[in-house]
Amino acid sequence: MDAIQQKKIKVARLAILSNSLLTIGKLLVGLRMGSIGVISEAIHSGLDLIASLIAFMAVRQSGKPADAEHQYGHGKYENLASIIEAILILVAAVGIFVQAVPKLWQGGQEIESLGWGAAVMVISAAVNFVISRKLMAVGKETDSPALVADGWHLKTDVYTSLGVFVGLGAIYLTGFSILDPIVGIIVGMMIVKAGFDLIRESMGVMLDVSLPSEEEKVIKEVLAKHSHQYIEYHGLRTRKSGPYRYVDLHLVVPRHLPIGTVHQLCDHIEEEIEGELPRVQVLIHCEPCEEAKEALAGGCSAAACQAEECPVGPEEKN
Structure with a gap:
């Protein structure tokens, strides 16, 4: 105990x-x-x-x-x-x-x-x-x-x-x-x-109401720190069970990145969120940008990713 x-x-x-x-x-x-x-x-x-x-x-x-x-x-x-x-x-x-x-x-x-x-x-x-x-x-x-x-x-x-x-x-x-x-x-x-x-x-x-807005803001601020390493994120969901918090989201990354690099990025994001919020468990599902190109119209493309010329931050896509 x-x-x-x-x-x-x-x-x-x-x-x-x-x-x-x-x-x-x-x-x-x-x-x-x-x-x-x-x-x-x-x-x-x-x-x-x-x-x-x-x-x-x-x-x-x-x-x-x-x-x-x-x-x-x-x-x-x-x-x-x-x-x-x-x-x-x-x-x-x-x-x-x-x-x-x-x-x-x-x-x-x-x-x-x-x-x-x-x-x-x-x-x-x-x-x-x-x-x-x-x-x-x-x-x-x-x-x-x-x-x-x-x-x-x-x-x-x-x-x-x-x-x-x-x-x-x-x-x-x-x-x-x-x-x-x-x-x-x-x-x-x-x-x-x-x-x-x-x-x-x-x-x-x-009834699995989302975490308070101030806690979700902390999560988004951590994600913003790493925005130059991924394309975008979506599907952010949060809930609470007793004293425990649960966070999951989808992270869209350049499709040419090695799996080891993507895994390390997810570990860093999870560790930082866990350092900001008590008793939180974070689950990140990664997607290559090719799967999300429709959602990112005007942003990246599969061809750009294949050529390793993928934009890696929302500010670079604008």
Whole structure:
């Protein structure tokens, strides 16, 4: 197991531990108080715990090397995990609405031990703030969608815990217990938004959306550095699988070049792209210019290549 994989697993375990403690603490305090807001937070943390377990398993699975059944590796396990985590967020929101809406129609109920509730919310927000920052930092550093999704879970928990804290404070100051289910509903709406945001982002990778434009720009800049050594390139395709990037393209070269020279050119391009982007695999399919002469009308020709007079850069063809 490499250092990056060990780092990912370590922070995933940390999230499991913190979510376990917070779920138990919130549930005990919420039941003692009879607070929908605090119980809704316990439900949220319980789903966060399940999400952390899923993220942990996905991180372990994605680190496995490619095999006969998964020839492109196991990276998409992390994307699948992030979608499942997003669905769990939406399930948590439904659970909160089921509890809060009836209490809202009833005008709320008496809540006891407001101090305990406020204390557990502050502790929860502080712990989740620290853990979410750690998860998202490691997730971005290692390009792990599962850890980033888990970080978003805990980040929403920070906001919702603070929301419940504010609601309990308002109840203490005003005596209006109806504020408790109202806060619960607001928490649920925030969770719904976070869930849909995660689903939209994760589905993009599952459906093989191209790499971000800034990353494709890096690839094109590397190709431009070698433009004097080939005729043109086309069919550039990019995608992502978990933390891994895949790039393939067709490179049109002078047909008289020795295969060894063409192979060396491809190696140089691949190495430079790999040096610019993390965890990227590049596949270049080479074509002699004779096969692409129709696409290069006004540029090179088979006769010119045969005579070793082939133009080798787009700027020379103009």
